[in-house]
Amino acid sequence: MDDRHEQSGAILRTKRIGLHTQREPIVVMRSDCPVCRSEGLAPRSQVLLKADGREVAAILFQGADELLAPNEIGLSEAAWELLGGIEHERVRISHLPPVESMGSVRGRIFGGSLGQTDLARIVEDVVAGRYSDVQLSAFITAGTAVPFDDEETFALTAAMAGAGDRLDWEFDVIDKHSVGGLPGNRTTPIVVAIAAAAGLRIPKTSSRAITSPAGTADAMETVTKVDLDLDTIRKVVEAEGGCLAWGGALRLSPADDIFIGVERQLDIDPEGQLIASVLSKKIAAGAKRLVLDIPVGPTAKVRSQAAGHDLAKRMTGIAARFGVAAHCLLSDGRQPVGRSVGPALEMMDVLAVLRGESDAPADLRDRALTLAAAVLELGGAVGRGRGNERARQLLDDGSALRRFESICRAQGGFREPKVARLHRIVTASGSGTVQAVDNRKIARLAKFAGAPDSPSAGLRLHARLGDSVNRGDPLFTLHAETAAELNYALDYAASAGDAITLSK
Structure with missing residues (x-):
């Protein structure tokens, strides 16, 4: 960050509040906090936290006054870990300085192109945690509606590969x-x-x-x-x-894991990002x-x-x-x-x-x-x-x-994979030959059943292309760990049309 922000901001004490936000650092302050008023901080402001040599960019929310003491700041699990995980540590909070590389992202959204220097700075800021999920979404979307060309994709690949650790081998791999x-x-x-x-x-x-x-x-x-x-x-x-x-446990192209987390939420995987990711x-x-x-x-x-x-x-x-x-x-x-x-x-x-x-x-x-x-x-x-x-x-x-x-x-050892607690067979409503299988609907069914967060969740197929199926025959079996997830998947199966299409 810019040196002029080194000593800016107010001092508060950290409190771990057990808020899980996947990977985005979130902080919570009292609605009557004088620091918010004096610093001009409002909900969803981007803030910079500094503690014991560590820096974290985070999104601010405000909570009920009884949640925190007047001199406390609540940290999500992601923010807590990034700051070192020390209760009641003194932390300095200030406005996050403008992320200059976002200017390049905005230019790309409005029809410009991104050069090697632009993409290197964007990836550097992403890895440093200076991009919020909203800004990450803007960057990913900028390369989706108008896909990155080969030069942009090459530059993004180089920036991502160079932003973390590298493995060098004494033999060919x-x-x-x-x-x-x-x-x-x-x-x-x-x-x-x-x-x-x-x-x-x-x-x-x-x-x-x-x-x-x-x-x-x-x-x-x-x-x-x-x-x-x-x-x-x-x-x-x-x-x-x-x-x-x-x-993700390594620092091999660490920006990729950050992009993947946002792409998963957007349910998109643009080609330029895909190539650079791989x-x-x-x-x-x-x-x-x-x-x-x-x-x-x-x-x-x-x-x-x-x-x-x-x-x-x-x-x-x-x-x-x-x-x-x-x-x-x-x-x-x-x-x-x-x-x-x-x-x-x-x-x-x-x-x-x-x-x-x-x-x-x-x-x-x-x-x-x-x-x-x-x-x-x-x-x-x-x-x-x-x-x-x-x-x-x-x-x-x-x-x-x-x-x-x-x-x-x-x-670290081998173990057999576990079987889910709940199962439900979905049967054919008519007879015919399997004419098509919708990969996207099958994937959604498995996700609604709880996969991958519940490792044993998903589905097992009983019918494939070309198979003859009679009314009442099993098409697939849903596997889930909770009744809520099982019912969620069953509701989707009933309302989303056929994941498996039979000829009439």
Whole structure:
């Protein structure tokens, strides 16, 4: 912050009030607080807190006078942690100085473009906590209505990759990623297990769910620890060849995790942000080779083959400018992958494939083998055209399962995923052949049931494209931890139209 604000503001004592706001720092002051009057602070003012060398930008709210003593300021959990978590600490509060990079955001909203310097300053301010969620929403929206071009996307990727820590390896590493938008597409644990069993090094860091009912980190957390620090990741990868960690526990492209939190609330994932999100994390993680899965379908994130090819071209072109060899695969995104949607349920599907169970979902197995084959070939573990055979061998002989279990043990131990407390079957109201499956409605059903916040929540599919269904046959089973969430999902299923469409 500007030096002229160093000693400005009034002094109050901190009080932890147990307010959970996801990641946005919130502070509460009395409505009759003389500091508010003297400093001209009103509800939703942006304020700057300083305590013991720490700075936090926060949003101010005012509460009932009896909530706080006259000399106290209430801190949300996010603000409390950022300030160091000390009760009754002296904190200086003042107006937040203007965030100059917001001028660039406003310019982009009104038709301008953002250069490297603009985006570097925006990302710097975002990581420093100077952007409120409202300002973050403005930036994300500015790149959605009129998408970022290649130069803006390259500059944003560079700024995001350079804003946090970097992993450097003494050996070549490879990575795999899906652009998302397809429920149940939990191929990553299988691919990592196969690649590591083949002798490749694949330090996989994954995000939690953005707009979906589960991300790889959410699913993996149902069986092992995923919030690993950099030293632990190094040890796991050096010992086992791979890891499956949550990237948010690290400072690899920290701006990405902030953007993801707001994108999740807006339920959008603009293409420029998507590319920068994926590539910045992979660049920061030290990957030099990358296999990308791009599901394509009418209700997937990417709607057409043409759009998929355009995204693949942009991804590979921008990755190459950072010295990363990217290989993109367009896959079938017309319906969910596997039989389940939700963290624990998806992990059950993964384990069924790794364990070679007779009822393991064949489509999840086949998709994972296709991606693993590409990883093995791009990583140099096998020659061109031999990847599928080698991947299948490592899966069928149990090598992939043993490596997956070893990775979990190295990360903190393995446990079986838990089953939800409540279940309810939703049946077909008529007869016919399954003509379409709406990925977005299926995802919403799983989220309304509680996923991913309740890891065992979600749904299990019983009908897929081409299946013949009679009236009263089960279409899917909802899983929830509370009756309220189960009823919420059932209400949506009854009012939102068919998530699974049958031919007449």
